[in-house]
Amino acid sequence: MCASITRSGFLAFAGLLVILGNAVADESHSLDTIERGKYLATAADCTACHTRSGGKLFAGGVNLQTPFGALVGANITPDPAAGIGDWTDDEFVSALRDGRGRRGKRLYPAMPYPAYTKMTREDALAIRAYLRSIEPAPDRLESNQLPFPFNIRSAMAVWNMINFQPGQEAADPSKSGQWNRGHYLVDAIGHCGACHTPKNVMGADRRSSYLQGGLLQGWYAPNITGETRRGIGAWSIEELVAYLKTGANAYTVASGGMGEEVVHASSHMTEADLDAVAVYLLSVKPAVRQSPLPLDATDPRMMAGQALYKDICSPCHTDAGTGAARLFPRLARSPAVHADDPTTLIRTVLYGSRGAATDGAPTGPRMPSFFWRLGDAQVAAVITYIRNAWGNAASPVSTNQVREIKSEPSAG
């Protein structure tokens, strides 16, 4: 079970420290550092890969299915044999920031060291101190479940040479402290680009399209730059913070992978940090790309799509595509609807989705599934309509695209 990171939970851990006789007096393991490390580990969502559903905190065992085979998130509890209990600080920092584990073992960038490399050493050490303070778990597991030849870790040396730029990014003195903090949180800690930046043929970030949307495991993480049409440029700071804090705002409800991120990570961040993230993201303004012209309303795909939309979608999303704040996502002028890649839209219409539920927005509304009712052409038509109605303009969706999504295993 993913740990509910509460104040009382933290105090319990602190008590455990005393019992285990850990060096509370040691400055590097001060309660402040541990608490800061816990905050950072939460913001970085380490549990996503290192805590199995129903399992012990950070004991690993999370199955990451890739087309090459499986990777398993490692046990990062302080168990000396099964976990990282007897790693030195330098070894830990190196794993986090250089992708080099013990004895130089190369990590796969499923462990997002290309992002964490931007973390300060102090922050890395704080995370280390927090990880030292939790209960050890004896679960031994082998992370590398990839079949030959992908299981040859040393090949990552080549990949790193081409794609990996180690080290922190310098603060921008022309920008405010808040902006720089936001930049750091987005790139180094939250590693948002891991999902939201598209990848090149080698699977490394395409920096020219920074945060402009990425395809990941059958879901498309949308453009989160300050671009107006395709990105979140129309959102205010308050709306973006509300989204990250509660999972819901006037425009939409976080769902799928982002829903999990909100529940496990960003909803636990401070308002100040979320403000910084918002300020930063809204400031990212890629070069304006020309929008396509919207499809004409008389286009046969639009006609069919409109009939479908009216009959099926408008009971929640309304005839004008305005939805209902914090309940049914707005589709008119929605960045998610304008995504270059319609994968998420297709999956959502087919299989539904589950809205995030947090203390600030506990409803957790769900989109129902329609795969049982609609044919592939109908799914394509209704999404094409949504992408080109009410002032929206985006590429149409084809029957083949729907078919392809259906033939892939569900991404959950």
Place this chain on the structure above:
Amino acid sequence: MATKLPAKDVVIIGLGWTGAILAHELANEGLDIVAIERGPWRDTATSFNIGYAADELRYGVRYDLCQKTAQGTLTFRNSDRETALPIRQWGSFQPGNGVGGAGVHWGGQTWRFLPSDFCIRSHLSERYGARFIPEELSIQDWGVTYDNLEPYYDRFEYLAGISGKAGNIKGVIQAGGNPFEGPRKREYPLPPMQMTLAPTLFGEAARSIGYHPFPSPSANLSTDYTNPLGVRMGQCTYCGFCVRFGCANYSKATPQTTILPVLMRKSNFEVRTESEVLRINLDRSGKHATGVTYIDESGNKREQPAELVLVCAFAFNNVHLMLLSGIGRSYDPKTRQGTVGRNYAYQTYSSVQLYFDDKNFNPFISAGALGQSADDFNGDNFDHAGLNFVGGAGITCQPTNGRPLANLPVPPGTPRWGARWKEQVKKNYLRSFGFVSQGSSHSAYANCLDLDPTYTDRIGRPLLRMTFDFPENDVRMSNYITGKMEPIAKAMNPRQYVVNRVATPYSVIPDQSTHNTGGAIMGTDPTLSAVNKYLQSWDVPNVFVIGASAFPQNPGYNPTGTVGALAYWAADALSSKYLKSPGPLVPA
């Protein structure tokens, strides 16, 4: 032999409206709670997927969301001169099943009873003399007053987002609302629903003859809403698939849309579905419950020990469980002794159907609680001096749906099939609507619930037996009120109108309502009631029985508003009194 499970603080039988309210309130007190629900989990996007929620045959005719009689039913007879037989197909009422209970498939009409309803016997005696009350009636005062319950009505209304217009705020009559209602402390949380043509015409007509119509208070929300628990609900879209259906777009107040999202986040609350409680277990003294025995989804018998048992299984299931568990003495109508099973009541209906040539009512644009009502002849709102009955009825135009299998009105004399029938169905479908009187159902000594001597359920337990017919008082009352409906019909100038008086004797075949009340009634006298004013069993103080089973009789309104208020009232008594000092809250 039942496996004994680790003890809980509280076990709640049934996770419908009352179960969900009690679970949430007590979870906030930090108690360790388990709810045991006979039916399945139900969730909006899957159980009421918008793609198949609007299926009249499945839900409106075959009652797929309701309890299946194979699972459990009652036996029925009009009087003790007959042998009760099983209700093999629901007709008159359709009990719920599953998480949310009947709160999933209700229509949403949400009323407060009148202040005089709560002290009906003393009120009527004072106004008309004690002998004015017919002898056949066993009506009683409740032991709580409207003023006691007002804050809890408010709580339930704000939980649910009730859409309406207040008629009396702190004693000041408000234009546009019900001038007869008891005083409330503030407006409804949401404004009234937008009216369609039929209730609009009805309202105009009723007003034109001096009645005081107002928008019916509705749990089909008029706008988006965030309730005090932080749960967000949507705006009703008037789809007309409301009563007997799950709501696909979060716009009908149900346990699912108002409480469960928050309740299910609590680590001290657990629900076990597909698990049927067989009985409440008592210790040797018979005065203390030790927990419940239930069968789980695999058919295994389990014993769940608990300190506190809350019976929240729907009105007559509550009574059934008490009888099966030996809590309280079964009522015998011959001797009028015993408390459990007495004062079973229902609801008394009549209707008027109107046929027009020149109107299109678009009847399919509707909602379960959309409409206009007039309370001029409800309860004791009018002077009964010289009349031969007590009680009254709300006159309401609430066309809840236009689904064909429920709405194929044809004028009298039309054949029931063939070319002429088809022609009349086509002609009248869009051009006809009805309005009803929804009247008091006074409890009578002869009407009761007990255990059937012959029929058993699939587990071998005796079925609950219902002995019920409309008291003669209620028939006279209903016919009188029906007379007051005709002027409204006339004022609308239809081509034709047809009056349908209350059909007697009571039959379980035609659909009427699922307003089954009484059987475990609240009161001040332990020889005349099963639970005290806090809904605590007189006989077993760590058992509370919460639901419409507590109504000593049923006034002329839908019950859910009062069920919700009583649930909050009981929850408050538990938190503020019982938990501090477990034991009888009222000296017996």
Place this chain on the structure above:
Amino acid sequence: MSLQHVSKRWIAKALCSRRQLLASISALALAHSWVPGWASVLRGGGLPWDADGISPPVPVRPGPWVYFTADEAAAVEAIVDRLIPPDKSGPGGKDAGCAVFIDRQLAGAFGDSRELFMRPPFARGTPRQGPQSPIAPRASYRASLAALDGYCKATFAGKAFASLDGVRQDHVLTGLENGEIKYPDGDGTAFFEIILANTIEGFFADPVYGGNRGMVGWKLIGFPGARYDYRDHIAKHNEPYPLPPVSILGRDEWSIRG
């Protein structure tokens, strides 16, 4: 390994996978034990999520009769066409698929009363006590249709019901309805009531169940079907609703034309 030979999308997936794929990372690690897939014990992890937990209706497919014999089907098709005759206002029961509807209903849960309380003892009771027959619809139809044809053949020179002219058929049905025609065993009136009810159900239920073909029943009366949002028409008192009906199966306008 040669990275250039692996497709871009595969690498993106392999190297950038971050989230749980197969199991939700939610706090509920539930073994789904009961159709449609909800676990039966739920505690403290928020509302459970089971994307597969849906139960859409299985569409009736045209094809051979599933329950009726050919003779039974012929009789039922004739009956439904008298109960709801074809005329200038639209198709009758037969073309609307009412017999198909009834056939499929009898083949399913309705047919064997499996969801009803069918425990003995069975007694007749008063009219107010509701139906008390131990005979499920499947058996009732079989026996009643046989009795009907038996009566017709005996009365009309060997002709089964389906072979009679319309006037005669109406006459027989009226006789069943009012009890003038009695079956030797069984209740002709009860059979009439159930087939009338089932015919009307078949005519107006969603076409997914095999009747109301092409939504002809809904078109007859002006019922827009499985619609869920009338907000744009509430205030338009007396104005006809402009959109055609839609069923669970959809409507023609959902298809791309041209």
